[in-house]
Amino acid sequence: MPESVRQLLTALKTVLVLTVVLGVAYPLLVLGLGRLGLSHQADGSLITVDGRVVASRLVGQAFGGDQWFQPRPSAGDYDAQASGGSNAGPNDPELVATIEKRRAAIARRDGVPPADVPAEAVTASGSGLDPSISPAYALLQVDRVARVRGLPADRVRQLVQQHTTGRTLGFLGEPRVNVVELNLDLRDLR
Template sequence: MKIWIRSLGASLRMLVVATVVLGVAYPLIGLAAGLALPHQAEGSLITVNGKVIGSSLLGQDFAGDGWFHGRPSASNYDGLASGGSNLGPNNPALVAAIADRIAKVAAREGVAPARVPADAVTASASGLDPQISLAYAELQVPRVAAQRGMSEAAVRALVAHATTGRALGVLGEPAVNVVTLNAALAGRQ
């Protein structure tokens, strides 16, 4: 009977500790982190001339040579269908799609297929990421500048403004938010 009472006491203490940690402290830490994020205060919606054109958190398709293009999306940028294609790297359909995308990007940008960055032809895991690599943005600068009648230096300045650094200063690579960048271009019209 003594061992049963000791076990019951230990179980009740563990229940109280788990309730405090998981039911109070963890949710409060999550709430504090959420309030500290910049998008909580300012929102992620992007407006140009008073009209909402998108979110800085979700990629979208931009048609036409006067815009920067983002990564391909397996869900056609549908936030309700977020996800990848689930095709493996050796799947013939994926290999063919990537080869087709490389040819299209190389032709559109007027470069050799070997110069096309990987993020130009592969979707992100969610299919909704608005960021591209600096290499892919730089590849598109001459086309966008020519289409918009702008200098390449002016377009590069907009790219620099839409570039975010590494998370926490060390994680990942700098990236260019295509939605923010194209909003800046739209604001110049």
């Protein structure tokens, strides 16, 4: 058998095997795992209160007023149909001015120096829908939330700790606090 024919047969076998493994077996495996409910998205990640859907664990939302923990800013006003960033870069003077304005407002609202305001407090996520903030940003807001709600700061801080999730699989991402879930539990805190 000529060398070129042998190479052609080897290439065709490789394409066939990869098609079966990556085009059939892998998608079926992922589908099966999803159907088993091993994914936190299996239920649509909807949060219900008193039988009524009030939010999603995966989509941030705005909370008006100092009595609530504040999420990251959103380039699309937390509209899942308008998901996406602003496409403004670090050299965009308008973005830099917006960040500094947000930093000053948060520092004033929470009574901290502007240098203590974390980056995610003043910048939107890539999707504009991120429901989570860092534990540092959540803890920065504890005193304000506790004061406005008339609650002990230690109790509010404990609630933040209860809602702090570690890195995924112990090494992926950063620790985070889901603001939607935190505020829903804060609503019932006495």
